[in-house]
Amino acid sequence: MTQDVEMKDHQTPSQSVSSSVPSTLQHLKEIASVIETGSYAKEIRRIMRAIRLTMGLRRKLTASVLSAFLNFALVPGSDVHARLSGFVPKEGEHDMEVDTATSVTQTPAKHVLPELEIYCYLLVLLFLIDQKKYNEAKDCSSASIARVKSLNRRTLDVLASRLYFYYSYSYELTGDLAEIRGNLLALHRIATLRHDELGQETLLNLLLRNYLHYNLYDQAEKLRSKAPRFEAHSNQQFCRYLFYLGKIRTIQLEYTDAKESLLQAARKAPVAAQGFRILCNKWAILVRLLLGEIPERTTFMQKGMEKALRPYFELTNAVRIGDLELFRAVAEKFAGTFSADRTNNLIVRLRHNVIRTGLRNISISYSRISLVDVAKKLRLDSANPVADAESIVAKAIRDGAIDATLDHANGWVVSKETGDIYSTTEPQLAFNSRIAFCLNMHNEAVRALRFPPNTHKEKEGAEKRRERQQQEQELAQHIAEEDDDDF
Amino acid sequence: MDPKLTEVSQLFERFKAAITRKDYDTCTQQLSQLKVMLTGFRSLPPLFEETPNSVHELTLARDIFEHAVLLSVKIEDQDAFERDFFQLKPYYTDARNRLPESPNEYMILGLNLLRLLVQNRIAEFHTELELLTSTALENPCIKHAVELEQSFMEGAYNRVLSAKQNVPNETYGYFMDLLAKTVRDEIAGCSEKAYDYLSINDARQMLLFTSDQELLEYSKEEHSEWEVKNGSVFFQKAKDSAPCKEIPSLQLINQTLSYARELERIV
Numbered sequence A: 001m002t003q004d005v006e007m008k009d010h011q012t013p014s015q016s017v018s019s020s021v022p023s024t025l026q027h028l029k030e031i032a033s034v035i036e037t038g039s040y041a042k043e044i045r046r047i048m049r050a051i052r053l054t055m056g057l058r059r060k061l062t063a064s065v066l067s068a069f070l071n072f073a074l075v076p077g078s079d080v081h082a083r084l085s086g087f088v089p090k091e092g093e094h095d096m097e098v099d100t101a102t103s104v105t106q107t108p109a110k111h112v113l114p115e116l117e118i119y120c121y122l123l124v125l126l127f128l129i130d131q132k133k134y135n136e137a138k139d140c141s142s143a144s145i146a147r148v149k150s151l152n153r154r155t156l157d158v159l160a161s162r163l164y165f166y167y168s169y170s171y172e173l174t175g176d177l178a179e180i181r182g183n184l185l186a187l188h189r190i191a192t193l194r195h196d197e198l199g200q201e202t203l204l205n206l207l208l209r210n211y212l213h214y215n216l217y218d219q220a221e222k223l224r225s226k227a228p229r230f231e232a233h234s235n236q237q238f239c240r241y242l243f244y245l246g247k248i249r250t251i252q253l254e255y256t257d258a259k260e261s262l263l264q265a266a267r268k269a270p271v272a273a274q275g276f277r278i279l280c281n282k283w284a285i286l287v288r289l290l291l292g293e294i295p296e297r298t299t300f301m302q303k304g305m306e307k308a309l310r311p312y313f314e315l316t317n318a319v320r321i322g323d324l325e326l327f328r329a330v331a332e333k334f335a336g337t338f339s340a341d342r343t344n345n346l347i348v349r350l351r352h353n354v355i356r357t358g359l360r361n362i363s364i365s366y367s368r369i370s371l372v373d374v375a376k377k378l379r380l381d382s383a384n385p386v387a388d389a390e391s392i393v394a395k396a397i398r399d400g401a402i403d404a405t406l407d408h409a410n411g412w413v414v415s416k417e418t419g420d421i422y423s424t425t426e427p428q429l430a431f432n433s434r435i436a437f438c439l440n441m442h443n444e445a446v447r448a449l450r451f452p453p454n455t456h457k458e459k460e461g462a463e464k465r466r467e468r469q470q471q472e473q474e475l476a477q478h479i480a481e482e483d484d485d486d487f
Numbered sequence B: 001m002d003p004k005l006t007e008v009s010q011l012f013e014r015f016k017a018a019i020t021r022k023d024y025d026t027c028t029q030q031l032s033q034l035k036v037m038l039t040g041f042r043s044l045p046p047l048f049e050e051t052p053n054s055v056h057e058l059t060l061a062r063d064i065f066e067h068a069v070l071l072s073v074k075i076e077d078q079d080a081f082e083r084d085f086f087q088l089k090p091y092y093t094d095a096r097n098r099l100p101e102s103p104n105e106y107m108i109l110g111l112n113l114l115r116l117l118v119q120n121r122i123a124e125f126h127t128e129l130e131l132l133t134s135t136a137l138e139n140p141c142i143k144h145a146v147e148l149e150q151s152f153m154e155g156a157y158n159r160v161l162s163a164k165q166n167v168p169n170e171t172y173g174y175f176m177d178l179l180a181k182t183v184r185d186e187i188a189g190c191s192e193k194a195y196d197y198l199s200i201n202d203a204r205q206m207l208l209f210t211s212d213q214e215l216l217e218y219s220k221e222e223h224s225e226w227e228v229k230n231g232s233v234f235f236q237k238a239k240d241s242a243p244c245k246e247i248p249s250l251q252l253i254n255q256t257l258s259y260a261r262e263l264e265r266i267v
Helices: A002-014 A020-041 A044-060 A063-073 A079-087 A094-109 A114-130 A134-150 A154-173 A177-193 A197-213 A217-226 A235-251 A255-268 A274-291 A306-321 A324-333 A335-341 A344-365 A371-378 A385-399 A426-447 A462-482 B003-021 B024-038 B054-074 B078-097 B105-118 B122-130 B134-138 B140-154 B157-163 B170-194 B200-206 B212-221 B249-265
Strands: A368-370 A404-407 A412-415 B197-199 B227-229 B232-234
Touching: A020 A044, A020 A063, A020 A114, A044 A114, A044 A154, A063 A079, A063 A114, A079 A114, A079 A134, A114 A134, A114 A154, A134 A154, A134 A177, A154 A177, A154 A197, A177 A197, A197 A217, A197 A235, A217 A235, A217 B122, A235 A255, A235 A274, A235 B122, A255 A274, A274 A306, A274 A344, A306 A324, A306 A344, A324 A335, A324 A344, A335 A344, A344 A371, A344 A385, A344 A412, A344 B122, A344 B140, A368 A371, A371 A385, A371 A412, A385 A404, A385 B157, A385 B170, A404 B170, A426 B249, B003 B024, B003 B054, B024 B054, B054 B078, B054 B105, B054 B170, B078 B105, B105 B122, B105 B140, B105 B170, B122 B140, B134 B140, B140 B157, B140 B170, B157 B170, B170 B200, B197 B200, B200 B212, B200 B232
Parallel strands: none
Antiparallel strands: A368 A412, A404 A412, B197 B232, B227 B232
8 A cells, every 4th residue: 555655645735625535535535445445355335335434535536636547546547547637527637637646656556446447437437426417427427337238247226326326317317218218128137137236126126217207117027026035235226126015016006015125125225215204105195095904193293294294184185084175175286296296097996995984974973874874975076876875875885885775766875783893803913913023023033133253252341341342332232224225 | 111011901891891891700810810911020029029010010910919908899709809808918018119019908998807707807807907197097998997897896787787878888788798697697696695575676676687487487596495476586595504513523533633743742
């Protein structure tokens, strides 16, 4: 690392910018060294740590810092360097001349690791996206993807998966997602061949996102059912997968599966991912309404989500009361929000549930009620409300929503006595499902425990024990921070 | 103009003439010939190459498939409809930017939705619905199908049957007839559970039969458990056998064993 020290000496006096810049550059160099050690030792965790540190530095990246880092990390004459520097705008490059001179003399000794190269691509991409230069970001990401395809190293997987994400993201921001579908499919194939599981996961999620963006639920489901499944490597990717799965299941009318996936996604998502959790919750609420259960008030009152969930709160109210007029009014009032969330078609399906709930309320409160009154209460607006009401009630009885009989001659509905539920096996089934859930959660928690290595090696004195406890605390903090990753 | 193109157009004209003549055998023959000729064009899906005549070729191919779909409705072949519709679909979705809009597009999309409804493939119905833009949803053909699905889901079957009167297009007639049959089965199923008995007149009205004879035949064929006596139809309510007082022992054993196993793990 002698080259390192010399370059640092040159850098620090020639920096005319604010004092935060040397420290950012310092951090970047530290990260580069972490990546190097990680790739030599083939320890993927170090590279993940490097990425985590980069995310913290994301806000402080400027063009000059980037060019300095590029000069440091890459061989300045190579075309990689030229390509990447082309993306970064130049600002006041005179002090850089000295550095290029020094590094040129040292080029034969320096060997650029592929990891560093891909890392530089990633940095430039992040910078361009943050600066909102989406077209350049597109070009940069396409170039990086071409480079990644040719390299085949396991240590690159983590960096590559981030690259794929930003590649798709830059195309999405410019509205050209359909173009890269073929590329993503090819990349997924390559990742599967190379047993790059993290890459496979990321690419599958990106492909699903691509299809769902254009409402191609059919194709998304076909891909998802055929793609190989395995233990999730990254919590964030797993959450995303659950969310997309939930969406597909909702559209295909499989509400129970959808509810499970969506609720799990909302629970597992890191607290910092506010937008994602809000969206998960919106869909989860709609699915629960479609299943016929009313979500409790507390779901709408979660921190930070109150305003966003307000339209859905009013919708739930209308469904709970069973009032068609109110439902229609709410749907019209918030039509803009619903079409922005693309949940319009689901709202239309809810009309049926409103009628069912209304019917259920009526059947519970009346032992006998005429069909004319039923039609009036449900406020069915149609040409022949009584005949409509009759067929609707008949269907509801057949589906088991209400327990009653119709008397056609007299034109009324007679409700049956509700039996004693504790004499059936219902309570036992409910208990069973809850017990199973708690036990499952316990098992998952045990599986997720991580132990520091070498704990069984030596016996410790009090001093060492205190030290170890301190280390454990830091580790726990680290793990908590890791979940706040800004993906 | 390209000689292949002229050949195809001429055959297409003869095909259209045969349809108006209602000569369905020649039609099917000519259709297969047309499809074979279409494979010669490189500008069609799945290749989508750019040839100088591509717009003309694409429009021609699209017209051919639209007529094929309408033909399949006339000869009442649902499988043929599905096949031709799948071949037609890329022209509406992928080639949308390159072709002028087809006047029959929404009608055919509505027909497809209706077909899915009749075949009770509601999940696919909704997936197709998602693909439609909001302008498409305003179109009367599509609106008709959507409202029909809603009424079907809610159970307002008389609305379904009255919708038969106001079809947007007479080609819808075939599917509406099929739908009427499905609706009748549904009504019978619901009435079975909902009513204890119905007078013959009422039953006949509800199930849309024109005479008592038809009603009796229907009940004998499909629902042999109904009893017809004293001028009323009695629906069997034999399901109220005493609720089983047995304990579901197998289930209980399984559950308790799993609790024991899990609790052991919690050291």
